[in-house]
Amino acid sequence: MADLMVLCSTTPEMQLRLSGAFDVVYEHDLPDVPTWLDEHGEDIRYILTDGHLGLPSEVLSRVPNLKAVSSYGVGYDAIDTGKTNARGIPVSHTPSVLDEEVATTALLLYLSVMRGFVTQANHAKAGRWETQGGLPLTRSADGRKIGILGLGRIGKALARKLAPFGAEISYCGRSIQDNDYQYFTSLTEMARHVDVLICIAPGGASTHHIVNTDVMAALGANGVLINVGRGSVVDEIALASALNSGALGGAGLDVFENEPYIPKTLREMPNVVVTPHIGSATIETRRAMGALAVDNIVEHKASGKMHTPVPECIHLFN
Known part of the structure; x- marks a missing residue:
């Protein structure tokens, strides 16, 4: 069963790395995400999203065993870190590279x-x-x-x-x-x-x-x-x-x-x-962002750590 749900767009390089570390389900492949999560949400341990999509409450409430969230982008205001912190779920983002x-x-x-x-x-x-x-x-x-x-x-x-x-x-x-x-x-x-x-x-x-x-x-x-x-x-x-x-x-x-x-x-x-939100939209920068987003979630699965957790979540690693 899938242990990683991907909510955002990803590059072929990201998909290749993710498939080697997780059993992945992509939101765009699901006709009805809430219904699917009602049946399979207990299996999801990780979520990959981006700063625009964030982590919708209807998703978070249906993944009781979630361990970590990786956001593909520097902004994360669409993720309620108060709710994730309350459940001990760290969130990472991709600063510096953009x-x-x-x-x-x-x-x-x-x-x-x-x-x-x-x-x-x-x-x-x-x-x-x-x-x-x-x-x-x-x-x-x-x-x-x-x-x-x-x-x-x-x-x-x-x-x-x-x-x-x-x-x-x-x-x-x-x-x-x-x-x-x-x-x-x-x-x-x-x-x-x-x-x-x-x-x-x-x-x-x-x-x-x-x-x-x-x-x-x-x-x-x-x-x-x-x-x-x-x-x-x-x-x-x-x-x-x-x-x-x-x-x-x-x-x-x-x-x-x-x-x-x-x-x-x-x-x-x-x-x-x-311009249509193109601040980081170059091949080189998006490649670096994607690599860091995947690094964060792969590292958490391997060691329980993340390279670039958001400031509100740093205390979860102390």
Whole structure:
């Protein structure tokens, strides 16, 4: 009987390794997951999921002998670690291996918004440069004051990538760090100070809609908002309103509140660049993420340990 249930998409390399260590059942092969679990859930010892799908309560409640959960991604707010901890079930994720790639995505969004790159490229590809002339001038991406919400591993990688652009870095987070960047306890105050706010904060109740109307107003009519963290961090209704009224200058978004849905207003605005959650979506990075996700669950089966447990679960290994 299957001892591993896979809820997320996997690569052929992952599937090969998993089949060598487990008896695997894939959710996409099951016509009715709850019914199947009612019959076979007692056999499931491990679950492999991702940060978007998480661990649905209807699955967790049907696997009484679950030993560990491995998440293919760095974000894990869709997994209720309070419930898994209560049952002594450790959860792992895949940090570090995607830091550089997500930081590069944030940088690309920043440059694209500042220089109107998508609009300019579409103008040229449609042949309108020849018939209508050039578009209005854009703004320089050099020498800007940039605030980072969430100066973790990805935030630090982004700060390094911004250095050649002469950026003045500020940050807002749970605590002050040992660096030369300016620290703000108030997100609104930081937004008032900077030209660009880049969000790399995790999801969850503590950050839900933390980027609200007040923060956007503080950024101002020339301000730019970039989000590569979690869609729930930004109030999308307030964002659309601010962009529509001119209270905010532009936005670059790789994450959204109800993925894969992107509000039509955001998709159609010329001063907004949207991408379909591609922060870590390169062959090299996804390969590294997949390898670590499998490493975590294979290691737990072999030794009871995990390479990269989420912070809330570290105490389960002490």
